Amino acid sequence: MRYAAILALLVTPAFAQGQGEIWVTNEKDDTLSVIDVATLEVVRTIPTGERPRGLTFSHDFSRLYICASDSDAVQVMDPETGEILHDLPSGEDPEQFVLHPDDRRLYIANEDDAITTVVDTETRSVIAQIDVGIEPEGMAVSPDGRIAITTSETTNMAHWIDTETEVLFANTLVDARPRHAEFVKDGTELWVSAEIGGTISVFDVATQAEKAKIRFEIAGIHPDRIQPVGFELTVDESTAFVALGPSNHVAVVDAETWEVEDYILVGRRVWHMAFNADRSLLFTTNGVSGDVTVIDVARREALKTIKVGRFPWGAAFRPAPGDPA
Amino acid sequence: MLRQATSIVMLGLWAGAAQAAIEVPVTWLRQEVAHPPVLSNLDEIPQDEGRAGAELGRDDNATTGRFLGQDYALETVSVPEGGDFEAAARAALARGGLLILDAPEDAVLAVADMAEAQGALLFNAAAPGARLRSADCRANLLHTLPSTAMRTDALAQFLVQRRWDDLALIAGQRPEDIDYAEALRGSLAKFGLKLRAERDWLDDADIRRNAGQEVPVFTQALPDHDVLLVADEAGDFARYIAYNAWTPRPLAGSEGLRPVAWAPVVEAWGAAQLQSRFEEMAGRAMRPRDYAAWAGMRAIGEAVTRTGSADPEVLRDFILGPDFELGGFLGAPLSFRSWDGQMRQPIPLVTERAVVATAPLEGFLHPVSEMDTLGTDAPETLCAAFEERS
Numbered sequence: 001m002r003y004a005a006i007l008a009l010l011v012t013p014a015f016a017q018g019q020g021e022i023w024v025t026n027e028k029d030d031t032l033s034v035i036d037v038a039t040l041e042v043v044r045t046i047p048t049g050e051r052p053r054g055l056t057f058s059h060d061f062s063r064l065y066i067c068a069s070d071s072d073a074v075q076v077m078d079p080e081t082g083e084i085l086h087d088l089p090s091g092e093d094p095e096q097f098v099l100h101p102d103d104r105r106l107y108i109a110n111e112d113d114a115i116t117t118v119v120d121t122e123t124r125s126v127i128a129q130i131d132v133g134i135e136p137e138g139m140a141v142s143p144d145g146r147i148a149i150t151t152s153e154t155t156n157m158a159h160w161i162d163t164e165t166e167v168l169f170a171n172t173l174v175d176a177r178p179r180h181a182e183f184v185k186d187g188t189e190l191w192v193s194a195e196i197g198g199t200i201s202v203f204d205v206a207t208q209a210e211k212a213k214i215r216f217e218i219a220g221i222h223p224d225r226i227q228p229v230g231f232e233l234t235v236d237e238s239t240a241f242v243a244l245g246p247s248n249h250v251a252v253v254d255a256e257t258w259e260v261e262d263y264i265l266v267g268r269r270v271w272h273m274a275f276n277a278d279r280s281l282l283f284t285t286n287g288v289s290g291d292v293t294v295i296d297v298a299r300r301e302a303l304k305t306i307k308v309g310r311f312p313w314g315a316a317f318r319p320a321p322g323d324p325a
Numbered sequence: 326m327l328r329q330a331t332s333i334v335m336l337g338l339w340a341g342a343a344q345a346a347i348e349v350p351v352t353w354l355r356q357e358v359a360h361p362p363v364l365s366n367l368d369e370i371p372q373d374e375g376r377a378g379a380e381l382g383r384d385d386n387a388t389t390g391r392f393l394g395q396d397y398a399l400e401t402v403s404v405p406e407g408g409d410f411e412a413a414a415r416a417a418l419a420r421g422g423l424l425i426l427d428a429p430e431d432a433v434l435a436v437a438d439m440a441e442a443q444g445a446l447l448f449n450a451a452a453p454g455a456r457l458r459s460a461d462c463r464a465n466l467l468h469t470l471p472s473t474a475m476r477t478d479a480l481a482q483f484l485v486q487r488r489w490d491d492l493a494l495i496a497g498q499r500p501e502d503i504d505y506a507e508a509l510r511g512s513l514a515k516f517g518l519k520l521r522a523e524r525d526w527l528d529d530a531d532i533r534r535n536a537g538q539e540v541p542v543f544t545q546a547l548p549d550h551d552v553l554l555v556a557d558e559a560g561d562f563a564r565y566i567a568y569n570a571w572t573p574r575p576l577a578g579s580e581g582l583r584p585v586a587w588a589p590v591v592e593a594w595g596a597a598q599l600q601s602r603f604e605e606m607a608g609r610a611m612r613p614r615d616y617a618a619w620a621g622m623r624a625i626g627e628a629v630t631r632t633g634s635a636d637p638e639v640l641r642d643f644i645l646g647p648d649f650e651l652g653g654f655l656g657a658p659l660s661f662r663s664w665d666g667q668m669r670q671p672i673p674l675v676t677e678r679a680v681v682a683t684a685p686l687e688g689f690l691h692p693v694s695e696m697d698t699l700g701t702d703a704p705e706t707l708c709a710a711f712e713e714r715s
Contacts, residue, residue, distance in 0.1 A: 112601060114388055134388045135598050153595060154652060155389040156630070171392040173630065177595075177652040196652040222695055224657040246656070 018320035026309025151178035230272035350421035378615030382622025448621030462708035475700035479672035479684030489551035540569035587616035
């Protein structure tokens with residue numbers, strides 16, 4: 001009770017009303033939970049297709065794309081009404097995807113098929129299917145839109161796709177079981193997390209050469225349990241937050257020196273994360289404990305735990321209507 | 326470290342140009358054995374047990390190999406009962422020095438000791454006995470199937486965690502039951518559990534029809550216990566003990582709560598994907614021997630990828646070294662013990678319907694790897710063959 005009061009003091013004055021929402025997929029409930037950033041409460045629960053995992057909004061936030069893995073579809077939802085407008089031809093078992101800067105092409109990892117499918121969201125047709133390694137999962141696209149990345153969990157590679165031709169132009173080894181990829185620092189670096197390897201590999205995008213490896217170590221937790229999955233960078237890209245799976249911690253990493261500065265205790269088996277609009281709050285999905293931890297980015301502290309559905313997996317931010325994205 | 330970085334960069338280049346192809350020939354070699362009859366007719370041992378796992382491992386390797394100019398070829402050879410296993414092994418070794426063996430331990434040992442096998446790399450994917458991992462270990466022989474002791478240690482950890490300290494045991498009389506009971510006794514002693522009583526199962530009746538009469542009487546004399554352990558590795562009688570024992574106690578061991586290398590109910594940590602890949606290919610569920618053969622194939626693939634070599638000695642050194650790790654869908658990276666060649670692996674404790682727990686369980690600590698709380702650890706090993714080489 002007292003905690004809640006302090007929280008109210010901390011949080012309420014800092015923000016105006018209508019601070020947008022965090023949308024979370026619940027893998028084992030076939031639902032989305034929508035968290036109001038202002039109140040830090042679940043305000044809507046919306047049914048989806050089977051086993052929703054990756055999710056992303058169109059650039060104007062008028063459409064939500066959802067990987068409904070067991071429905072073998074990418075669903076397109078109107079986020080206002082929660083209505084499924086139509087399905088996209090996604091290939092089998094879509095797990096994650098990334099929306100190209102053209103706001104039109106979706107690059108989809110088909111986990112069971114060792115394929116990356118490129119879909120035109122306007123014509124709702126498949127543009128290309130690209131053979132990649134086994135269990136493709138992590139997806140990224142460079143800010144200039146020229147390179148898309150698929151990481152494959154069993155092949156342990158990042159596959160570099162030329163988006164002009166939709167053909168692979170490089171394949172680079174990473175550590176065991178890569179899960180997530182992001183271009184950072186204006187697309188000059190590619191970061192790839194490896195769950196079983198316990199590392200993040202940093203690649204120089206121009207040469208596709210590995211330039212650094214980030215490692216993690218938490219006192220009292222066995223290295224085998226420290227399994228990096230999702231990660232996000234602060235607005236100035238000086239600091240990265242890395243979800244470390246069943247170690248139940250999020251690492252805070254200096255994105256310049258690649259040194260780990262801090263570890264924040266969150267819920268159990270932390271997967272992915274999303275920031276609010278000004279990146280002052282970070283929301284992590286905790287798969288096993290079925291909740292979302294809210295982290296105060298400046299203080300590097302967990303503020304609150306929010307109960308969502310079973311096995312929350314992905315998270316995405318949506319601004320309040322009328323707000324700038 | 327620097328050398329490794331260089332080789333990774335080089336591999337990256339090959340990926341584009343697909344030059345300098347590496348040929349990786351592997352043989353999966355089985356000695357067929359007679360399966361003695363069991364009471365129930367429910368279970369069928371698939372003809373392709375083990376082989377299907379090796380084939381899936383080959384396919385998984387080939388997908389990576391496609392990007393790196395590696396060409397994996399798998400030959401599968403099954404020697405009929407009474408056939409000349411050593412001749413088949415000799416022929417396989419002439420093709421290449423990478424073998425996955427699905428054979429009884431004497432046959433495995435005979436191959437490991439052949440002159441042609443010196444410098445080869447053999448994976449034991451079917452023999453769980455202690456002997457091949459202790460006094461009769463061989464430097465060219467690694468084990469992807471867990472030892473029986475690893476499995477019984479996993480069960481013992483669970484019993485400790487639940488504080489089910491008092492145990493009774495019913496043991497079958499087949500050789501594999503005797504080995505399993507022996508491993509169980511060792512695990513109970515290791516983890517400070519008490520075996521209150523032990524009875525031998527004498528299979529001289531068809532208890533499919535009269536388990537309700539025989540089993541209560543048979544178990545009536547057992548002293549108080551928390552869990553009834555059964556050693557019945559062939560799946561003969563133990564299924565009829567459940568619900569018919571004199572006292573209502575859970576079963577564990579070969580029936581009830583079973584410590585296994587792999588089971589269809591393993592689904593966490595991405596295992597669902599491996600299961601569905603396997604089912605799609607083989608048309609059945611993946612079994613422990615399939616998993617062991619798959620892991621052998623994948624260990625080869627991972628080592629070839631990271632070293633850029635197909636030389637068995639280079640692969641062996643890398644696999645036994647500190648940089649080797651293999652994603653095995655069990656929640657922790659698989660690696661190999663440098664003192665006896667056994668693969669470190671978590672052991673799921675399963676029922677027919679679910680994974681109850683996965684060992685090593687929380688709280689069983691180890692200075693190197695918690696997985697080394699399962700089976701024979703370095704200080705207690707009787708294996709000497711690995712000392713001089715690694």
